[in-house]
Amino acid sequence: MTNSELERLLKTAKVPGRENSFWESFAQSVTRKIRQNPARPDATRSNLKPNFALWGIGMATACLVIGFSFGFRNGHSRGTNEQLAAARKYFQEVESLFPNQMRAIVFENGEARLLLSDKPDVPTSSPLFVKICSGKNCRSLVTFSGQRIQIDGEAFEVLSDHKGQILLVGNNSVWSSGDPPTKNRFIQAQPLEL
């Protein structure tokens, strides 16, 4: 199947029509909801309870970072398999505390940093383990397809394709997990089996 054949086929699928009565009442139902809830729930929550929410997340994050730093420092010199096992354990703990909020866990210089979204808006997908070495400096991270990470100051989007290959797509370069390591940079990426 060529790309143009695929496009033609896709375009045959129409959005099923709705009755006129639906369209007539839709706009009214929107404005009715706006009248009923003049202050949006998000706005209300953030106006009334911002400190409690932030303190809660802050404390939990601090505890996790301290715990992870200790655990990761102990395991810093271990092999990749053990790092994977540690990453798996951290991922499961963080995901249970902050479902759909985890953007990445970065392991660097014997410490772990947690990157959390302020809302549970991170789509559910399989976690990926990425290890990047530039010279003698290495860091690992657990993240997901679609998240953005920084490598040597360049932002890369992590993408996973249907064959399980992992692509790092930056503005100026693209790297695939199938590529051989270069002299100065070594990147290893694989799905984090749970």
Place this chain on the structure above:
Amino acid sequence: MVELENELKQIQASQQGDHQAFEALVKRYQHMIYSLAYRMTGSHGDAEDLAQETFIQAHSHLSTFRAESRFSSWLYRLAVNQCLNWKKRTHRRNEVYDQWSKQENSVENENESVSAAVNEALMKLDVKQRAAIVLTVYDGLNHAEAAKALGCSETTVSWRIFAARQKLKRHLTKTMKGISRDK
């Protein structure tokens, strides 16, 4: 031109709290937003919720709208974000599959079963890949426009489209063979 001026007046009136003016804006764009939401979810129920949520969000952020861009583009971007953050709801998802299976059992004409197969294939894509396909194929955006709406680079859009096409081709080739056999 007159339409754009009217629209601007409606936006300004909505910003002042005029609900009727906002209702007129909803009526103008409800089909566009609903279609996008339906393509992204494959469900009337979710499309309705998403479209409603988009307009409600637009209303609450109306003060941030600057007339430098078109209202339709601003609204469209809000809708795309809503769709990307959409969480599949199990009962709705089941409802979609039920609808498709009913369609598959009862379709008398081939077009309907092809539509069902296309919808099913689209729903198998990762949400970001699906958005890239919906924006470029159905809504006719070029890669640069899609990148702007999706908040990513053009390269990323190209990768997503490439990956999505591979999956769609693989899935649809198999399904279409089945449909031709049943004819």
